[in-house]
Amino acid sequence: MTAVNKVAIAGAGAVGLAAAIQLAKAGVEVDVFEAKPELTALGSGISLQGNALRVFDALGAWDDIRAAGFAFEGLNLRAPGPGAPIVAELPDVKTGGPDYPAAMGMPRPALAEILLDHAQRAGANVRFGAKVTGFAETADAAVEVSVNDEPAGVYDLLIGADGLNSTVRDALGVDTKPEPNGMGIWRAFVSRPAEVQRTELYYGGPVYIAGYTPTGEGTMYAFLVEKAQDRFGVSDEEATRIMLEESRAYDGPWNAIRADLEKGAHANYTWFTKHIVEAPWNRGRVVIIGDAAHSCPPTIAQGAAQGLEDALVLTELLTTRDAVDQELWDAFHARRLPRAKAVVEASVQLAQWQIDGDRDADAGGLIFGIAQQMAQPA
Ligand SMILES: Cc1cc2nc3c(=O)[nH]c(=O)nc-3n(C[C@H](O)[C@H](O)[C@H](O)COP(=O)(O)OP(=O)(O)OC[C@H]3O[C@@H](n4cnc5c(N)ncnc54)[C@H](O)[C@@H]3O)c2cc1C
Incomplete structure (x- = not known):
């Protein structure tokens, strides 16, 4: 019934x-x-x-x-600047219980x-x-x-x-x-350097948060969270240029992300609500x-x-x-x-x-x- x-x-x-x-x-x-x-x-x-x-x-x-x-x-926290040093390795709570991984991209x-x-x-x-x-x-x-x-x-x-x-x-x-909360995010689907094994976040630098999350054997998505701006009409070339510019302060795996962006990885923009x-x-x-x-x-x-x-x-x-x-x-x-x-x-x-x-x-x-x-x- x-x-x-x-x-x-x-x-x-x-x-x-x-x-x-x-x-x-x-x-x-x-x-x-x-x-x-x-x-x-x-x-x-x-x-x-x-x-x-x-x-x-x-x-x-x-x-x-x-x-x-x-x-x-x-989750790893890294610092902006040369070498992108890992400043903290934080454990996750297994919100699904012991039978599931803490997270999956x-x-x-x-x-x-x-x-x-x-x-x-x-x-x-x-x-x-x-x-x-x-x-x-x-x-x-x-x-x-x-x-x-x-x-x-x-x-x-x-x-x-x-x-x-x-x-x-x-x-x-x-x-x-x-309602908008005042933040916007750039995201791009890129290749995953082998050293990226979990989400890594960078606080500080030109944006609120820079980071990436692995999604598969060879893939991950990278993101930059910035102050919300009217970016909706920008061309694909301009979107790539902005992601390249805003990510320059971040070293380590960001070098590989920028290489993918330069090869044409598509950058997508949206606001948080x-x-x-x-x-x-x-x-x-x-x-x-x-x-x-x-x-x-x-x-x-x-x-x-x-x-x-x-x-x-x-x-x-x-x-x-x-x-x-x-x-x-x-x-x-x-x-x-x-x-x-x-x-x-x-x-x-x-x-x-x-x-x-x-x-x-x-x-x-x-x-x-x-x-x-x-x-x-x-
Ligand atoms: C930048 C960003 C990053 C995020 N990252 C995460 C994350 O990492 N983890 C997480 O858990 N969540 C994340 N979220 C939230 C997550 O994406 C959403 O909560 C989730 O996708 C919502 O699913 P939904 O099915 O409710 O809505 P949607 O995925 O929006 O699906 C709604 C569907 O309804 C259709 N539709 C609309 N109007 C009509 C209509 N009148 N008739 C028929 N169909 C209609 C639309 O075309 C659409 O396909 C993120 C959100 C944003 C913006």
């Missing part, structure tokens, strides 16, 4: 696909509508903490994820392909070029969903996993929206999860992990109860809101300390406290 028989999901990002996998595995009919014409996952690489890996295991996707990514433990397109494959194999119907444009609840507790301005079907539930600029969130009348929608995340039979409900600067790399946990908890409730009622929503919000909010607030605080140049702040203590909290299952 499940609380739903037929569900529509807006968005085929990691969060929408995770929800689709769990529902389809439980025998629920699932239609996933994705606005983009095909699966693309920009942004080069992603860092997935143990608690995200634990979710992939629950989905049945862990073996594929493990094979496609680069597992590592700990992987190319975003590989993650997207694995989750799409699992969703389709579980029986979910995924439609691309299909933007959810509206919905209306019917008198008999169902939701009529419109896609590309045409009626697309009647469902027991609509899950809005449609990301930062969520159409579903706006249509629900939720006013809380992502922050928001957390207060409870409830649902109105009747429509609910938002993932980046639609919360976002934060990736200062502790927990954004996707939180969205994946939203998907896991929501689908667990939907597949183990027999009604979509207030008790279900109360249980969902009690398990998800405090946890997602703690991550957003800590991530925003860490970023703000960087912006303020506050060197006395206890960043390590805050990160450790959140990691301890995430080590408890969602």
Whole structure:
């Protein structure tokens, strides 16, 4: 017995696909509508903490994820300047428990392909070029969903996993929206020098943070976090020039990164955002999860992990109860809101300390406290 028989999901990002996998595995009919014409996952690489890996295991996707990514433990801090000396080697908390590595880096397109494959194999119907444009609840507790301005079907539930600029969130009348936090990030997918075995961060120098994360045998993504600027119209050549310029203060593996940039590695730019929608995340039979409900600067790399946990908890409730009622929503919000909010607030605080140049702040203590909290299952 499940609380739903037929569900529509807006968005085929990691969060929408995770929800689709769990529902389809439980025998629920699932239609996933994705606005983009095909699966693309920009942004080069992603860092997935143990608690995200634990979710992939629950989905049945862990073996594929493990094979496609680069597992590592700990974090190195290096200093700017000649030789890029390692100034600290910090241990990680295993937020997924002892069965999973502390973290794993992987190319975003590989993650997207694995989750799409699992969703389709579980029986979910995924439609691309299909933007959810509206919905209306019917008198008999169902939701009529419109896609590309045409009626697309009647469902027991609509899950809005449609990301930062969520159409579903706006249509629900939720006013809380992502706001810039004042930081922008350059990212490039590059080759991995053999000495890079874990994430390494450089504090100090011309940008707030310079760093890189291994994503595979021969690959990693490199990033520079700067004061947010209007960089969106810059040409590819200009983007490369900016990344080269801003990284000159960093030695060590940055020399290899610059060599890749000079050979044409693509530099991608975006701003960090922050928001957390207060409870409830649902109105009747429509609910938002993932980046639609919360976002934060990736200062502790927990954004996707939180969205994946939203998907896991929501689908667990939907597949183990027999009604979509207030008790279900109360249980969902009690398990998800405090946890997602703690991550957003800590991530925003860490970023703000960087912006303020506050060197006395206890960043390590805050990160450790959140990691301890995430080590408890969602
Ligand atoms: C610079 C940066 C670095 C980050 N690094 C990390 C990290 O290292 N680790 C981590 O855990 N998190 C990280 N995050 C956060 C992470 O990327 C997000 O939390 C996660 O990707 C959100 O997934 P999602 O499925 O909710 O949203 P998305 O991935 O945005 O997916 C939403 C999907 O919905 C589609 N869509 C939109 N509107 C509609 C509509 N109306 N109808 C149908 N489809 C629609 C979109 O096309 C999109 O495919 C980072 C974020 C940023 C900005």
